[in-house]
Amino acid sequence: MSVLSQLNIIQVKGLTKSVSTFEGDLTILSDINFSVKSGESVAIVGASGSGKSTLLSLLAGLDVASSGDVYLDGESLKALDEEARARIRAEKVGFVFQSFMLVQSLTALENVMLPAELAGEKNAKQQAIELLEKVGLSHRLSHYPSQLSGGEQQRVAIARAFVGTPKILFADEPSANLDSKNGHLIENLLFELNQAQGTTLILVTHDEQLAAKCDRTIHIDGGKLVEIKVSKEMTNVV
Ligand SMILES: Nc1ncnc2c1ncn2[C@@H]1O[C@H](COP(=O)(O)OP(=O)(O)OP(=O)(O)O)[C@@H](O)[C@H]1O
Numbered sequence: 167m168s169v170l171s172q173l174n175i176i177q178v179k180g181l182t183k184s185v186s187t188f189e190g191d192l193t194i195l196s197d198i199n200f201s202v203k204s205g206e207s208v209a210i211v212g213a214s215g216s217g218k219s220t221l222l223s224l225l226a227g228l229d230v231a232s233s234g235d236v237y238l239d240g241e242s243l244k245a246l247d248e249e250a251r252a253r254i255r256a257e258k259v260g261f262v263f264q265s266f267m268l269v270q271s272l273t274a275l276e277n278v279m280l281p282a283e284l285a286g287e288k289n290a291k292q293q294a295i296e297l298l299e300k301v302g303l304s305h306r307l308s309h310y311p312s313q314l315s316g317g318e319q320q321r322v323a324i325a326r327a328f329v330g331t332p333k334i335l336f337a338d339e340p341s342a343n344l345d346s347k348n349g350h351l352i353e354n355l356l357f358e359l360n361q362a363q364g365t366t367l368i369l370v371t372h373d374e375q376l377a378a379k380c381d382r383t384i385h386i387d388g389g390k391l392v393e394i395k396v397s398k399e400m401t402n403v404v
């Protein structure tokens with residue numbers, strides 16, 4: 167392994183997230199600590215409501231911690247304002263949301279082109295067409311999200327997250343709405359990106375087989391990190 171690939175691309179220190187609700191303060195995540203090396207693939211697993219999506223949003227700088235911090239490629243997210251976090255996300259991060267978050271007024275092609283255009287890439291359209299082909303959607307380029315099935319919307323969201331070959335790809339249940347054929351297609355694309363480009367993969371999944379393909383599995387229970395499992399050796403390190 168090269169020195170570069172040994173670097174911690176994500177470091178999570180004492181990460182805690184609380185929100186105010188009508189019933190009082192609710193702690194969603196409590197004192198989470200772990201790090202991820204560049205090029206690693208990590209699955210985040212746990213029951214519904216355990217805090218997985220909240221954790222992913224914090225890791226990607228889409229949400230801010232109540233205490234503790236996330237260092238993304240060496241930068242403290244706590245120290246940055248929203249504009250600076252947006253810049254880091256645009257430069258380094260791809261994100262597949264659990265609820266897709268496609269722009270309803272744009273076609274599949276335009277949704278995938280959008281981040282490429284925002285990044286000022288000249289070949290945005292070509293890149294978007296190629297990515298949509300890869301996820302098996304070349305016949306749906308001009309469909310709006312409301313004209314796409316759930317699994318098709320998920321694949322558009324995945325194609326969009328691949329734009330610009332991000333250093334870190336976060337995906338929240340990327341194969342949840344897919345049949346086994348398309349699920350495998352997406353898994354292969356994710357691991358291809360991981361292996362060919364060295365993209366760090368952080369996946370939330372309920373799929374044990376997908377989790378087992380990742381280098382490590384982080385288990386969250388009731389907002390706490392309860393176990394980190396190394397996939398191949400099945401060794402408990404926490
Ligand atoms: N803004 C918020 N205000 C109040 N409660 C919230 C907020 N965001 C999340 N929660 C609560 O925090 C808990 C964790 O939510 P989160 O979406 O992270 O769970 P999850 O592990 O991703 O679940 P799932 O597997 O169902 O997607 C849930 O009980 C949720 O209701």
Ligand SMILES: [Mg+2]
Nearest residue numbers: 218219264338
């Ligand atoms: Mg979730």
